[in-house]
Amino acid sequence: MIVRFYFICVFAVLINKVCLQVTVEGVIGGSVVLPCSSAEHDLKLQDINVHWRHNGSKNVFDIIEGKASVEQQDPRYKTRTETLHDEYLKGNFSIKLNKLQHTDAGEFSCLISHSSEHETVELIINETTTENGTKSPDQETPKPETDVVTSSLLWVYITVPVLLLIMLIAGLIIGFRKNIQAALFSPVMTEDKATEINV
Numbered sequence: 001m002i003v004r005f006y007f008i009c010v011f012a013v014l015i016n017k018v019c020l021q022v023t024v025e026g027v028i029g030g031s032v033v034l035p036c037s038s039a040e041h042d043l044k045l046q047d048i049n050v051h052w053r054h055n056g057s058k059n060v061f062d063i064i065e066g067k068a069s070v071e072q073q074d075p076r077y078k079t080r081t082e083t084l085h086d087e088y089l090k091g092n093f094s095i096k097l098n099k100l101q102h103t104d105a106g107e108f109s110c111l112i113s114h115s116s117e118h119e120t121v122e123l124i125i126n127e128t129t130t131e132n133g134t135k136s137p138d139q140e141t142p143k144p145e146t147d148v149v150t151s152s153l154l155w156v157y158i159t160v161p162v163l164l165l166i167m168l169i170a171g172l173i174i175g176f177r178k179n180i181q182a183a184l185f186s187p188v189m190t191e192d193k194a195t196e197i198n199v
Contacts, residue, residue, distance in 0.1 A: 023122045031098045034121045036110035038091035049113035050093045055106045
């Protein structure tokens, strides 16, 4: 019973870690901060290795041994990324992405090597509008469907806790049921039965 409870707790923590995803919105030509931080603080610069990737492959930015490393950086991000070097020792590895483009939309992942932490940020690029609220002719590209992303995340945030609660209740019921059955049907001798057998 206790093993099942621990399994459920560990599963809940892992689901929570996997499901948390930040969504950031920006506009063409603007800037956004993509957050990434470590639970560990008071780090040593030589131990800090952080890798930012876009859609799983494009090298956006690397921090190697506490220093910005742009040798392997994808050319489309050159001169468009910034970090706050002073924040590294506090565990803050967020980057600022400037001059946003349509191609920047998608999933950014931040892998913090020294603590094996992984964070995901979904970047949504919105269209800018002219002063009267209409799109200018150069903004005729289709807007990504953000409603689908929002509704699917909402579904996950509601469904996962409900399923975990159902699993916890089912585990408790099954555990109590087995304990009650074991107590009712166990061959325990009472004093009356023991004296009858001896007489």
